[in-house]
Amino acid sequence: YIGSFFLITYDALAVNFAGALLLAHSMVIAAYMVHECAHNTIFKSNKANARLGGLLNWITGACYGDYEDIRHKHFRHHMDRADVVAFDYRPRFAAHPRFMKLLAALEWFYIPAVEIVMHLLVLIVPFILPSRRHRRKRVLTVMTIRLVIFSALVWYAPQVALFYPLAYLVFITVMRFMDTHQHTYELLETLEQERGKEVEQFDRDFEQRNTFSNVFSLRHPWLNLLVLNFGYHNAHHIRPIEPWYRLPALHHEVFGDDCAQVLPIAHLFRAYHRFRVPRMLNADAADSGVAERRGEGFIGVDGVSFLTAH
Template identity: 40%
Template sequence: MMIDTIEINHYLHQRKPLWNSSTILYTLVGYVGGIALLLSANGWLNALGVALLTHSLLFSAYLAHDFMHSALFESKAWNVAFGNLMLWLNGGCYARFEDLARLHIAHHVNRVDFCRFDLTTFLNAMPAPMRSLLLALEWLYFPSLAFLLRVRAIFAPFWEPDRNNERVRNMVILLIRGGLFALLGFVSPKALLLYFVSYIGMLTILRFVDAFQHTYEVFPVGSAIPKRDRAHEQANTFSNVISLRYGWLNVLLLNFGYHNAHHELMKCPWYNLPALDRALFNGDEVHYITLPELLVNYHRYRLSRLYSGQGRGVDEQGKRSLETFYGAIEVSFLVLPA
């Protein structure tokens, strides 16, 4: 069933203020509470703090995504305000919220992914020892390339002429966030280290989920984009839910795995996505792949996907083909390609 045949207003405008406020409150309280637990002398409380902080950072990312779509509030101003707040929590604040939202919406409208530079070419141009170090860290599951892209994004205004008006802004943000982290490290070096562990956890989960949601072509920002239709969009989009049987588990990632439904109606709030998915699809479509099924692929292709591309999730006969689904690398709605 296509989106034209269902009552879209039901999914767009059925607001659930309690769900919204509870999720935002959990994210904020979890962030502050997680840091407080990192400061404890008790190791078990530290472990709980890492888990809580990681999950709060994840929620801040997925809430920021919904705010980019103006999906949670009727007022655009409120979506922008809370979107900026979420970006401050997860470190995506070095790009303007409006710019991130514009690029992400372009991903939906044009049905492609965007980049400013070729990561593989960039790596190959590096001195061999530096490249080997970065790839060794990736092999060990340390997201070195994610940090590389984030550092580039912070300083991109210093070499991109169209963003030179962001230089002072980014330096002020860097000083504020750097000062807060320095203060945390002064109070407790252990807490600072554990915060870093939580942040790595957030990046790893975001990368894992993002890797297997599309097999889109990648184009440089500003280049000519071929026209792609809805059929192409759905054929190259995958719903990598945590579980099809126990739907409540998907709330752990704010239902972000219902990606085909999200691409059919991108302004649908996260809490309405399961119902929208049931209205649109039978449940046995080839685009459903659970995240546990993709763990092997994430491990197996963690380096080779740099050189092999995203691969294909469906073969020429229209059957699911996990063997050739390598996954994307460093596609994030929290970072402007730099």
């Protein structure tokens, strides 16, 4: 991570591009390490995991929100077997056609506009939801610190104003690609409420039927290390406390060499490209035959990143 900043501040364009890719990859690994911390798989101590998770959030840019809020949202995702949010952005965005046209144009050009807005909402929600008012001071403090650091870097090397945002866009795109096709879960606006009876219908069988593994390769498992084995998602949902480096073995132990829930990555790349605009307001129905179609025609869902705790 630190080395990538040396590269993007270096006076050579090719080195700057290499630095941006390295920075994006550092953010991806940091994000999935936050995920590991949320499951307490790094240290035996919950406090140690929380400290590391909070530190890594500064690398991912998710530090405007509180680590415990991120952990709570992800905990509800596993417990409720649903995509649990504070509010569903889809009807709210759809009510503003001009805004939607702008987002659609950006998405058509592969700019992850919806995800960017969802991350920006982390800064805005504390000034809208009464239950998040106590986060206002944190948002303003973190914003000031990051703006000062960013301004200093741009003053030292003006190209940082281009290559840091570029790295962040690559990071957000990778994270969204991994999230988009991992579930056909119900979307519930219950994050600000206690866990209710509406989730009792979602049992372990439902969870596995509507969870999908988007590994880059089963034949060459080292490729999956690019995203810290996050693609072994069915194995992760079977045993959430299993650390990232054991997920390939757990997947093989449970599913062997033939798992219907593993979707061919080529199909998912094709679907990600084809449905990049329709996906903006989509929410796939549960038990919609995704595994039977091997992921063909799988639109997927936006706005479900574990880094946005709303």
